[in-house]
Amino acid sequence: MAEPTSLPFRAGHSLGFMVIGASLFDVLTKLKNDTRTFPKVDLTFSSETPLKTTIIVNLPRNGFRLRFDAPDQRLRLIEIVDFTRMPFTFKGGDLVPAQALPNGQSYLTYKKVYQLFGPTYPGEFIPLKDGSNTGLYVLSWPGVSVTFPIPVAAFTPNKDYAAMLTASAYPATAMAIYEGRFWPEIRKDLFTYSPMTPRSSSLIGRPKEGPADEVEHVNVYGAGRVELLRRSSSKTLILLSQTTPQDLITELGPPDAIMPRSRLSDDLPQKNINNNRGRPQAQRGSYGSTPSSYSSTNTDTYETDFDEDEETNGAEASRANEQQYYCYFEHGFDILLGPPTDISPLPRGSDETREAPQSNLTPIDGHLTVTQIIFHGNIPGSYPFNRHRRSRWSLNYIPYCEKPITSESLFPSFHQTLVKGFSHIWPAKDMSEGMVIVRSWGGDTDSTTGSAILINGEMDMDEDIEFVNGNEGWEREKKEENGDEQWLQNTKLYKFPGLMFEVMHNGAVSALTVY
Structure with a gap:
């Protein structure tokens, strides 16, 4: 399968074939079938509470991760955490200019985001816990939110946020895709509501x-x-x-x-x-x-x-x-x-x-x-x-x-x-x-x-482990020194x-x- 030139996303709906509400089985099967585009996958889950703790599928070479609820194993949240790993598109246009990808810089400024999604309400400022001089400002639109780093000194609660982000914010570092209206409204029920789409992508728009x-x-x-x-x-x-x-x-x-x-x-x-x-x-x-x-x-x-x-x-x-x-x-x-x-x-x-x-x-x-x-x-x-x-x-x-x-x-x-x-x-x-x-x-x-695709039973199950999606199938990146796979x-x-x-x-x- 040839490597795609881009991975399109739709606010409130999907990133490529990964549709909000899809089953873990459906998504992992498709990821495995495209080894060229998705060469590595990290799977994180809890060994002690696998039916309660969120399941995370991270694709480090592609710059995004997926979060599934544990009881139903349905996709609830898509997070793009690195815009430079592969081309992402929105309504046919590049999210980040192709020439900027080799430089490892997103250039996804507030002005660019405003041109893509239009006006919205004021967002949330999140100071970092480590006492950093930089905090995060999260803006949300129906079905999508974008995170901008901003100096703590530049944030003023009553200040016009558009002028503040234009003047002081760094380029966006993350984007979240979810089903629902604005992020502050839906996050408390993010992993418990009933998704509108079916678990299998083959059933979307299913004829009789x-x-x-x-x-x-x-x-x-x-x-x-x-x-x-x-x-x-x-x-x-x-x-x-x-x-x-x-x-x-x-x-x-x-x-x-x-x-x-x-x-x-x-x-x-x-x-x-x-x-x-x-x-x-x-x-x-x-x-x-x-x-x-x-x-x-x-x-x-x-x-x-x-x-x-x-x-x-x-x-x-x-x-x-x-x-x-x-x-x-x-x-x-x-x-x-x-x-x-x-x-x-x-x-x-x-x-x-x-x-x-x-x-x-x-x-x-x-x-x-x-x-x-x-x-x-x-x-x-x-x-x-x-x-x-x-x-x-x-x-x-x-x-x-x-x-x-x-x-x-x-x-x-x-x-x-x-x-x-x-x-x-x-x-x-x-x-x-x-x-x-x-x-x-x-x-x-x-x-x-x-x-x-499992995590070593002798490890801390709350840690993630990397798997290689190669010609011989999913393999653990690291094995025991004696080659023992009885984990x-x-x-x-x-x-x-x-x-x-x-x-x-x-x-x-x-x-x-x-x-």
């Missing part, structure tokens, strides 16, 4: 016959009932052992990929490290973006979670061959199709009909049906990070909960509630202990399939009737399986 409307939220009601809440269209009900592949395609469109079921065990979806045979290739859907498994490396690592089992034979092999996954990367979940199975029982005290949507579907003998759905959390620091968009869900049938159980709940906060609710079905001891999954044990040592912390798998949780060391649920 275009890609299926995105899934905003998932309600799990138990007894095989799962309800998908759509952004603008009607709700979609999935019934385990009843909903067919044709139903899914009608409601969700064709999947981004189709994978055969890898292993007979429902408990441990890890790859077979001794299997070096050729793997079946995914069948790609007819629309949508590159499958999300390409977002972490330049190889399709997603299929390593669906390897064939060399021990499979006989009737079990025949049953496994009938099963396949419909992978909806941009919706944030995978759906297993197979012969109908028994529906898992409800927990003690749960009302089967309470708030649960009903269906008129009847199972058809001999047809494949939905038997399992995996909702991915896309937690930074997890093994499958950026293979799927984040999926948000609620468990709406668990009694005795002080707070609703959602995708943002930490597993320890509701673990014992689940144990109590299902103890009449399974032994409490089996549900209290989790099985350890060692995600850092990849296949071949020279393979990049174990790589991901993924282990996760644990907890299974209950109808539910299975993959839990990280910080208590975040990286995947929920409903079966």
Whole structure:
């Protein structure tokens, strides 16, 4: 891909393809696909509170950074912090003259900014905490703000700010793009409001016959009932052992990929490290973006979670061959199709009909049906990070909960509630202990399939780390001296009737399986 001559921005909307409200998955996938323009990326997040702390994607060689909220992982703020790293344009004109870029000076004066955006109200003066003689003056227009350094001695509250900035301010050093009116009005709700644009750029201006409307939220009601809440269209009900592949395609469109079921065990979806045979290739859907498994490396690592089992034979092999996954990367979940199975029982005290949507579907003998759905959390620091968009869900049938159980709940906060609710079905001891999954044990040592855009688990997770987007995929700039890449912390798998949780060391649920 040829390097673009410029990156256009629109106030209140976007910088190039990075649209306010886009998902972290969508943006990172596109950044990875343009290695020439975006050679390095810094990803900063908190290892202890990944569901609460803002996620920052910094592009140091391009002069801007992106801020995403943690619960929904949607782009909320675009900050240009160096106008000389690459050409930026507004309404077809250069933000900074091309001849000034090699000199490393922006020349973006207040007069130039006024010519671009027009008049506005007085801004805010921010004195620097280190006692510097220079402060910052922030002017904002609908959807955009600009920061000018100004000597403290030159600032007077009642002075005409236009004359003050013209006479004393240095060229602008930063610009912020956001959705909403003026910066002082929107910043308190910047990471909590509902963006107007969809998470996927492919859905912007979506025609009726275009890609299926995105899934905003998932309600799990138990007894095989799962309800998908759509952004603008009607709700979609999935019934385990009843909903067919044709139903899914009608409601969700064709999947981004189709994978055969890898292993007979429902408990441990890890790859077979001794299997070096050729793997079946995914069948790609007819629309949508590159499958999300390409977002972490330049190889399709997603299929390593669906390897064939060399021990499979006989009737079990025949049953496994009938099963396949419909992978909806941009919706944030995978759906297993197979012969109908028994529906898992409800927990003690749960009302089967309470708030649960009903269906008129009847199972058809001999047809494949939905038997399992995996909702991915896309937690930074997890093994499958950026293979799927984040999926948000609620468990709406668990009694005795002080707070609703959602995708943002930490597993320890509701673990014992689940144990109590299902103890009449399974032994409490089996549900209290989790099985350890060692995600850092990849296949071949020279393979990049174990790589991901992650921060070293042994580091201070509040620090950022730089990754190189090169010909061999995303790579960490620095490795351990012995070349050890085993920096993924282990996760644990907890299974209950109808539910299975993959839990990280910080208590975040990286995947929920409903079966």
